[in-house]
Amino acid sequence: MKNAIIFSGTGGQGVMSMGIMLAQSAVESGRHAIYMPSYGPEQRGGSAKCTVIIDKDEIVSPMAGYGGVLVAMNNMAYDKFIGELEPGGVLVYDSTLVTVPIERDDITKIGIPADALALEVGSSKVANVIVIGALIALTGLVTPEEFQRSLDKKFASKSDAVRAMNAEALKRGIAAASK
Amino acid sequence: MAKVLMKGNEAVAEAAVRGGCRFFAGYPITPQSEIPEYLSGRLPEVGGVFVQGESEVASINMVYGAAVAGVRAMTGSSGPGISLKAEGISYLSGALLPAVIVNVSRGGPGLGSIQPAQQDYLQATKALGHGGFRLIVEAPHTVQEAVDLVYDSFELAERDRNPVFILMDGCLGAVMEEVELPPMKELPERPDWALGNFEKGEHEPRIITSIPGEDVLEMLNKRAAMLQQSWAVNDVRWEEYRLDDAEYVCVAYGTSARVCKYAINELRKEGIKVGLIRPITLYPFPNKVFHDLDYSRVKAIIDVEMAIPCQMVEDIAAQVMERAPILQYGHSGGNTINNEDTTAAIKALIGGLNK
Secondary structure, eight states: OTTEEEEEEETTSSHHHHHHHHHHHHHHTTOEEEEEEEOOSOOTTSEEEEEEEEESSOOSOSOOSSEEEEEEOSHHHHHHHGGGEEEEEEEEEETTTOOSOOOOSSSEEEEEOHHHHHHHHTOGGGHHHHHHHHHHHHHOSSOHHHHHHHHHHHTTTSOHHHHHHHHHHHHHHHHHHTO | OOOEEEEHHHHHHHHHHHTTOOEEEEOOOTTSTHHHHHHHHHHHHTTOEEEEOSSHHHHHHHHHHHHHTTOOEEEEEOHHHHHHHHHHHHHHHHTTOOOEEEEEEEEOSTTOEEEEOOTTHHHHHHOSSSSSOOOEEEOOSSHHHHHHHHHHHHHHHHHHTSOEEEEEEHHHHHOEEEEOOOOOOOOOOOOTTSSOOGGGTOOSOOOOOSOOOHHHHHHHHHHHHHHHHHHHHHTOOEEEESOTTOSEEEEOOTHHHHHHHHHHHHHHHTTOOEEEEEESEEESOOHHHHHTSOTTTOOEEEEEESSSSOSSHHHHHHHHTTSSOEEEEEOOTTOOOOHHHHHHHHHHHHHHHTO
């Protein structure tokens, strides 16, 4: 499904949070969204994957088998899920952690050094927000302002420092995508 | 009221509270554990009681205890846990006790897999325990529908003095989508038949049991038979989707029905006339819609389930009566069906017919 975004990585990288944050932001901004996690017995360190579908119309089925966008946060996720990206789709990957050669030539590939940028911002925990920044800049699924608003809501009970770090991460991601 | 993005299991738990549930006992099992997790915090806020039982058997019997006292009681589990509760569910029905039981189903048989599946149709609709009792079985396909059905399920159970069964699947439990939550219901008075009406001056001993004596038992079984007949007329529910001119009729419930809707919309773009019958009540089964199909137009019925083999086939066949072939497409064991592959599979099945 063209309007399906698959997020993939390893437990602990905030992959599920990426999906929920994007779906939440889409709904708060007046679009329809569905978030479908793929769960297994894995925990931290195991494979993590979720799918988000965003549409202006009501979404009939959450069960996208293939996505128009694949976000891969490391080599394992890339290897496991690259086959679920539709021909003509967009691969957004963390170029710090996806080091294997990307062999498909029927897709658009966008590498963002998210993990490295996140460490510059203050913590590798915000690599997911950096990638979302890049993703929304590339796709226009939600605007940066809409996503920032949802981010503020999500982190309302956290410290100013945490909020500032996430806001900075979002900016860095948007900037990285326009390079 | 504004729509919120909510996970199926949590939305169902909140809908239960708003529908009057004030007692939940259960034991964790994937993929329904968010229901007890949510209710462990939520029920005490409304003066209700949450118990994580030491086992499924203990939990269903606690539900029996709460129901005896006229409290709106509920339990949830998944396949293997529902099997463990089987005795207690039979006792609830035998003792004419209302309760709501949710199965967020997973792969089977045995311990199966923790991933979504629809392997429990036969269990839910034919024999949830020993003794030949039946429950109304409702199968929502969206989080909103799950909320709406659970919200009204306690009144349904009280009307019949019989438990109501909600059959979900792991996808519906895990998915997050927009939902509008209904308002909090006012709790009814404790029913006259329940124990504990001391404030009404009742101090006579009363026995609520599922071993009533031979003559009474036969009478109760006749009552159950009449109840089932009335369900078939008054409570049966289904959805027809693009069915009017359909030459190929998919049959699916729960998440599979959503996948079928996707496939139907895609195949219609190619000029293939496909439609869907979606049972909302699995028991009573929507017999009439199958019986009344125009078989001069309908070339095939295609049963689509996350089960191998598909389990609705016999109920469908009993109404179709060989007037059209019944094909099936299923995945199970945690390999969920998806939109694109299902579209291709339905197209291939239709292509095979027309060779």
